[in-house]
Amino acid sequence: MPPDLDAFKIWLSGCGGEVLGPVNEWEVIRVRTSVGILVAHRTRRGRQIWPAALLALAQQFERGEIPALAATRRGRTPSRLRQRFAALAARDGAGCFFCGHAVPAPGVTCDPDMAPTIEHLVPVAHGGPNHLSNCFLAHRRCNAAAGTLSAAEKVRLRDAMRKERRVSA
Numbered sequence: 362m363p364p365d366l367d368a369f370k371i372w373l374s375g376c377g378g379e380v381l382g383p384v385n386e387w388e389v390i391r392v393r394t395s396v397g398i399l400v401a402h403r404t405r406r407g408r409q410i411w412p413a414a415l416l417a418l419a420q421q422f423e424r425g426e427i428p429a430l431a432a433t434r435r436g437r438t439p440s441r442l443r444q445r446f447a448a449l450a451a452r453d454g455a456g457c458f459f460c461g462h463a464v465p466a467p468g469v470t471c472d473p474d475m476a477p478t479i480e481h482l483v484p485v486a487h488g489g490p491n492h493l494s495n496c497f498l499a500h501r502r503c504n505a506a507a508g509t510l511s512a513a514e515k516v517r518l519r520d521a522m523r524k525e526r527r528v529s530a
């Protein structure tokens with residue numbers, strides 16, 4: 362495994378990989394690549410377990426190679442979004458976390474501003490996990506308005522948007 366994990370992550374991103382937030386405390390690294398999502402984790406005793414595909418990438422990193430790691434959009438985003446949409450709609454209903462209006466299902470023709478997106482309450486950039494417990498449905502427009510606000514600021518934005526909706530209704 363690479364001695365400098367942060368440098369390895371930067372290299373992965375530079376090659377088109379998508380470094381994802383950890384799903385639990387045991388994960389050392391989680392990255393989406395052209396060969397799927399690769400995860401290394403540590404055991405209770407502190408030993409790290411790396412899958413062969415990720416070790417192979419670490420070797421390429423050490424050799425200074427630049428493989429193309431971007432996951433193809435076709436075949437991943439739609440089914441992944443559909444899966445998450447279904448799980449979140451079952452949990453919360455298909456309303457936008459922010460404005461409360463219905464979010465159309467993935468694949469349904471709609472205004473691009475109203476397209477379904479997955480909002481991370483604690484942004485991934487702030488260390489938020491990609492787990493469903495941190496995810497909510499939101500329109501693209503509303504998700505973009507929230508940007509990388511903190512969770513508390515997002516809740517305030519949501520309250521303001523819903524109040525506005527009640528006043529205008």
Ligand SMILES: [Zn+2]
Pocket residue numbers: 457458459460461462499500503
């Ligand atoms: Zn919305």
